[in-house]
Amino acid sequence: MRSGDVQLPLMRETRQRELSVLWDTMELMERFTFNPKEGIDNPAMVIADDTEHVSDPSLRVCVLKREEGETFGFNLRVERGRQGHVIRQLVSLGVAERSGLKDGDRLLEVNEMFVDNMGHMEVARRIQVCGSQLCFLVLDGQAYEKAVSEGRDLRELAKADRGEGWRPPRLCHITRDSSGLGLSIQPVEGEKGKFTVSKVNGGAAEKAGVKKGDRLVWINGAMASELTHSAISKMVKKCSDHMTVLVIDSESEKSYARRKMPILPAMADAESMPYRPRRLHLVIGAEVYGFLLKQEKAGAGRTGHIIREVDTGSPAELGGIKEGEVLLEVNGEPTESLGHDAVVNKIRQSGQKVTLTTMPPQGQEFYTKLGLSPLLFCVNVAPGCPVEKREIMMTLETTVPPVEPQEDVQINPNVRLCVLKKGSVGFGFHLGCVQQKPGTFISQVTAGGPGQCSGLLQGDVVVEVNGQNVEKESVEDVIFHVKRGGSSLSLLVVDQRGFEWLKKNGKPITVNQLATTSEVENKISKAAEPPTD
Structure with missing residues (x-):
């Protein structure tokens, strides 16, 4: 494990009077060292000259596009006494200023991802991995503070700017x-x-x-x-x-044209993309993580930090680390530009816990050919025991893309109450969710396990856990409800196609749609019996 310093930009304080109000500074003028000739920066996109559109007079869309060797030309700060991510120190006639950004603006969205509620480091990271072009949605400082004081929902304000019927690319x-x-x-x-x-x-x-x-x-x-x-x-x-x-879709394309915005890969749903980098969380054991890190050639003339010799039963194996994968980040900081010793030091300095982002080397080659940063498509994997033994695994992707039923077709939703008793493999299923979208689904069902025996199917949408509706809850909360039930579990589920149809037609999803009350109670009572295995 050998680590080093990533060029997450650190702000140079240039004016003494700002010291009293500065909490956290981040200079975004320095480039993230991706080489566009090797295909990491996003390809150039067509942008309009006029980058301002407002459904609310205070909202502004700013499109920033930099050339090779050029900086975005602004600093992003969190300041004492001010809420939000604050735009500061714009370079005169630089990329940011030309885009329409102004000193004191508050950043609401980066490439249509809402960031006002994110930590400063995470926002800076998202800006870095997007490559040479960004779309910002901002509010001027006065309007932002007024909206916050009035209790306005800034996320909904940003969403309204896109218009009805909008869907991402x-x-x-x-x-x-x-x-x-x-x-x-x-x-x-x-x-x-x-x-x-x-x-x-x-x-x-x-x-x-x-x-x-x-x-x-x-x-x-x-x-x-x-x-x-x-x-x-x-x-x-x-x-x-x-x-x-x-x-x-053609209607959403009109929304981008109306707002004079380019359509970028960084804005897209990417459910079918292969080689998604995994963000893994390791907890140290016996003062070691249990793997070796080597700096090796990783194809396409590149050098990468490669995972080797993962010890059986080690924290690395328990955390999901795999032999031969490329290490892309340590605690959210990219490693591509770092030397071997610097990467190792970063891991050692993490203490008892570390978060590593890894991906197969063929994945790095795949994204290089497309001209995209793989860090745009990270999947967060929950900590736990080895992947093949996990009772539930949280991911932020789906292996079964959501199905949209045709408008003129009657759907017969497959609503089921699946009752499970924990066995030697746990409940025998994995949970997943699509990033930035509500809802949890069954991403994997273990063959012969309690999940399969109860009738769970891959792709099922989870509606209720032990009688509690979880349609709008995060996957973390759903996992909590599952664990709280102990060794028995009842899940009300419906196939994805049926779920979409029921929601579209405003129909509730309840146990009344699947069986008589006595049948449901009988299922639940059996689940409450003590396990026999």
Whole structure:
């Protein structure tokens, strides 16, 4: 384990009078040392000259785009006596100032992710990993403080700016099957540089999340607006077994056009993306974590910090560390630009706990070819015993993309009350959630375990835990409810397609939809019996 210092920018205090009000400073003028020639920075996106749009007079959208070797030209601070993340020290005629940012602005969103309630270091990290282009939603200082004093919901204020019916773009990784990629791309008549995507029902593209009528924004790292239809057709034909596209529905595309915003991969839902980096939480045992860290060549002429010799039963194995993976972060700080000893020192200085972000080396090569930072797509894995023995695992991704039912089709929701008794493998299922979205689903069911025997299916949406509705609760809270029930558990679940249909039609999901009261009570009473194993 050898660690070092990441260039998370530290602010240089230039004015003595600011010392009394400065809590935490972070200079975002220094670049995150990703080399765009190696494909880490986001590809250039088309932006409009006028970057201001407001549904509320005080809200402003600011689009920042820097060239290689250029800084964003501002500092982000948390200041004593002021709430929020404060924009300070704009470079005259720099990227930030040209975008419309002003001294004292409060940062609400970074690439459409709400950050006002996040810690300062996490906000700075999100800015760094986004590459060469950012979209900020800001409020001027006076308007921000007035909104806070009035108790206004800033998240809802930001959401309202996007308009009704808005949905984020989607990054879809399509893996060719026996019938091909399952899509066709055609130019939109009368709209130069715009293309629509048609999918084959049940095909590879649909499985990856492509929907009928989607607009193509980006394909394998290249902006569709900068390509001809002929060039796109050649790209599709030349791809071997997979391709990655950024798509958006036509109504949401209008929302971006109205707000004069580019559509960036950093804004996208990325449920089908492979090689998601895992953020793992380790607790030290016997003064060691139980793995070796080596600096080795990791392909594409790159050098990486590689995990080696993971000891059986060690904190590293218990935390999910895998042999041969690349270490990307230590406690949220990127390691790419650090030497071996610096990385090791960072791990040692973490004390009894450390958070490591890792990914297979082929994943690093995959994201490099796309021109994206893999740190955009991190998955947080809850601490616990070895992955294969975990009773419940929290992730922030789904292996089963949500299914949107067709509007004109009657759905028969598969609502079930699944009653479980804890066995030798626990309850025998994993829980998952989609980042920034409410709701918890069954991400994995152990073969032959209590979960499978009770009727749980992968992809089921969890509606109730032991009779308590959890539709709007976080996955952490759902895990708490599960554990609180002891050795017995009842879950009211429904298939994803049925869940979407019921919600769309305003229908509640209750045990009354699945069985008589006596049948339900009988199931629950059996679950309350003491375990026999």
